[in-house]
Amino acid sequence: MGKPSHERRLADTEAQAVVKSLRISPQKLNLVAGLIRGKKVEQALAELEFSEKRIAGDVRKCVMSAVANAENNHALDVNDLIVAEAYVGKNLVMKRFHARGRGRGAAILKPFSQLTVVVRQVEEEKVEKKKAAKKPASKTAAAKEAK
Numbered sequence: 001m002g003k004p005s006h007e008r009r010l011a012d013t014e015a016q017a018v019v020k021s022l023r024i025s026p027q028k029l030n031l032v033a034g035l036i037r038g039k040k041v042e043q044a045l046a047e048l049e050f051s052e053k054r055i056a057g058d059v060r061k062c063v064m065s066a067v068a069n070a071e072n073n074h075a076l077d078v079n080d081l082i083v084a085e086a087y088v089g090k091n092l093v094m095k096r097f098h099a100r101g102r103g104r105g106a107a108i109l110k111p112f113s114q115l116t117v118v119v120r121q122v123e124e125e126k127v128e129k130k131k132a133a134k135k136p137a138s139k140t141a142a143a144k145e146a147k
Contacts, residue, residue, distance in 0.1 A: 011120070013120055014070075014074075014118055015069040015070035015118070015119055016117060016119070017063070017065035017066035018062075018114065018117075019058060019062045019114060020091060020114040021114065022091075024054075024055045024111075025111045026088045029059075029088045029115060033086040035051065036059070036063065036083045036086055036117075037083060038082065039082065039083055041063065041067055041082065041083060045064070048063065059086075059117075062115055062117050063117050063119075066118070066119045067119060070121070076121045077121060080121045080122055080123060080124065081122075082119065082122050083117060083118075084119060085116070086116070086117050087115075088113055088115055088116075089113065089115075090111070090113065091114050093111045094109075094111075095107065095108070095109060096108040096110065
C-alpha cells in the first residue's frame with residue numbers, strides 16, 4: 001500500500017518551484033522577492049540578473065525552475081507567464097557564539113530561508129487591461145470632464 005494521491009493545490013494554469021535552505025535571512029530575501037511579484041517572467045529575470053543583491057542569482061534560478069516546470073510538466077506557454085506569487089518562509093537557524101570579555105559569550109544567529117515562486121499563465125489582453133486600469137487620469141482631464 002502506498003500513500004493516497006493528493007489533489008493538486010495549484011490551478012491548471014499555474015506551476016511552482018521551491019528552494020529550501022537559502023543561507024540568508026528571510027527579511028533580506030523578501031526584499032528581492034518583492035522586486036518580481038506580479039511582473040512578467042521576462043522582466044523579472046532581467047531585473048534579477050542586474051540586481052546588486054547577492055541572493056538575486058539564487059532567486060533567478062528558482063524563477064527559471066518554475067518556468068521549466070510550467071513548460072515541461074503542465075504544457076503552459078512560456079511567453080504568457082507572470083510571477084503570480086513569490087513568498088518567503090523561515091527555515092533552520094544555526095546558533096553560534098562569539099567569546100566576549102569577562103568569560104561571557106554573545107549569540108550569533110545564522111538564519112536560513114526558503115523561497116516559493118508560483119508562475120501563472122495569463123492572456124496578453126488581461127495584462128494590458130490591468131495596466132490601463134492602474135494608470136490614473138491626469139488632473140487636467142478630470143477638470144475638463146467636471147466642466
